[in-house]
Amino acid sequence: MVTDHSDGMGFFPQLLGGDPGLLATPQGRKWYDEINSGKGADAAIDIVTSFGKGQMPKGFPTPGTPAYRGAWRETIKAAEEANEPGRFTAFIGYEWTSNAGGNNLHRNIIWRDGGAKASLVEPFTTLPPLGSPNPRDLWNWMAMVEEKTGAEILALAHNGNLSNGRMFPIIESFNGKRIDREYAENRTRWEPLYEATQIKGDGETHPFLSPNDEFANFERWDKGNLDLTEVKKPEMLEFEYVRSAFKNGLKMEAELGVNPYKFGLVGSTDAHTGLAAVEEDNFFGKTSSAEPSPDRAMHPFVKTDKAVIMGWETTAAGYAAVWATENTREAIFDAMKRRETYATTGPRMVVRFFGGWDFEAADANNRMPARVGYTKGVPMGGDLNNAPNGKSPSFLVAALKDPIGANLDRIQVIKGWLGKDGLTQERVYDVAVSGARTIGADGRSRTSVGSTVDVANATWTNTIGAGEMITVWKDPDFDPALRAFYYVRVIEIPTPRWTAYDAKYFGVKMPAEVTMTTTERAYTSPIWYTP
């Protein structure tokens, strides 16, 4: 997808072109001079911060102005030119960059349709009076677009980890009230997906929220909000991460009758370079100022008097995988709507996940696992209801490693549920592990797969782990009266992190605090059980 930020679309061409109106403002002049004297990265941070405070200079393009309209048309044109049905799909879209107070509530808006419909409107922005940073207003705008233009659109948010407790609220930050049925209905209608992993950190869960999950401490960005103007407090975390949002979704559903957080998972880069280069050995960085160089790891990504996020903390992730019937806008969009998707942190793994009531061990040996999966159950993103008497849900789970990537350590099913006491719970089950390791009665394999990583040479070998895994797993602790969700996490064997490749390639020494290995992974959309 080709996107630009909703607010100030066309701003940068205008600024770089030295637009006299913009240069007449003190901010415009300052940024222009900074960019032209090689301090573009400083200017960028200042622009983001000023935007977060709603302090943009006069002349900042808004919908309806020629600069804005021109930029939106360019975006549409780029997607239209690149789109080649059956071979390469390019969606039309933009990012609604809601960043009130520096708290990231960004959403990408995607069109199922082509330019004829997309060009009938201009993007919804976040700065009043034309726009609003409140997602409720975005949803109203989306409803208006569908009604007026006949288009189909969806929104997907990212970086709840930089929202300081506002991405998956129970109390809305904009009005201080508990979310109501209208919020829940709109959220689940317009936001079928969430971006669980990307360059600005991983969003599945956090060690504070999942203390018994030894894979939870992964690519954490928990120092503050997007521009680090406010530090993170532990009580914010529950409203930022995917797993706790799924859990709170069950709670809200019991209360409101609708689950606001019934979304599927994808990963994406959020790269501002136009490159899909987020594998560890080809990581090209988030922006042009963070492209490979000997010192990029030690250059601050964001720095304020409150905290600093270093370049080495950026994550080489992720990709969106969609089980679509064909490579077209329509088929991929429809698959995204039904949440038949998964996220990976960089490897191109194949992951299957089906849930039903009748899967049996022999199905794991079927030569057509997908056929038996669709026949007997629902795929990732689907629903299970009406548990047959005495039956527990069973799941067909399979993963194939990246053809040129590392082997797999294990497949896990993450279950969350709403207890009789109204409290949410979570549990991690290992369902397939490589080699001769076994899974205990507690559903866990406590033996590590080990590591073959040679950090100094940035290499590893596939002498441990498995190339493929497939199994049938039945929930051993099922209670048909309780709401639950299940999703799959596939863990790769340890591999060198991009920082190890950088150290080797540039011959630089990384400080001790820099993480040098990684365990890449995939997260599927959940399958929900509703009594």
Place this chain on the structure above:
Amino acid sequence: MIVRLLREPLLQFLALGAMLFALYGLAGKRSVEAPEKIVVSASRIANLSDGFARTWRRLPSDQELRGLIEDYIRDEVFYREGRAAGLDRDDVIIRRRVRQKMEFLADDMSVPEPADEQLAGYLASNPERFRAEDRFTFRQVFLSTTRRANTIDSDSKQMASILAQADGAADATVLGDPFLLGEEFRDVSPSKLTSIFGESFAKQISVMEEGRWQGPISSGFGQHFVFISERVLGNLPPLEAVRPLVHREWANARRLEAEQKLYASLRSRYEIVVEAPRANAAEAASR
């Protein structure tokens, strides 16, 4: 592509540099006669001032301009003395830079817009560059490294001899292990195969025959025997479907041609002697 390249400031700079370099070559002859004299001409000063303004978006102050001129003189002194001392010779970076400038000199900066006939002709005479990808329909017998960790090599040999006897119509795929993406692949292109199995698989299958079991092909997953039942050769699209691509390739071909022509004419001025390599050097080269 070419148009975008020409808009690149670096290229513009290099092209400008190449012209200056050519001019300098003429001027250089004079400087040999009077090596002790450095003239900073009015046009040179204007150049320095323009360069400053391009970076800082304003003209230099008098003091800054004096600094620029002093720096230029310092450059010139070191440059002349360095060259006189032979420091430019056998320097890989300087050689590469000079060669690059020479190659840019050859680039015709004003390639005229080609007529449709020219592009159609180019398309017809270079079909392999524009042909759609071939598509393969095949079945596989898969032997999984994960399932057969210790026996895969012997199993693979055994499978090869079984399949050598197999009738193509018989369903031999059940002899192998299940594969998550199945054992039948319909109408898939090499680029799709690269994303499923890796690049080496796609390359190997591209040169295999149809109608019999072949392989094994190794992948990150294990060993694959394949039976190609159909190969559809990619067809050559009409010009209107690929015009921008053909235009880009045509312009690039013109550029390479000009470069080659310049090189050939320059090279013809030299008598070139290549000595036989020393024995150990040849050995090192063959390793």
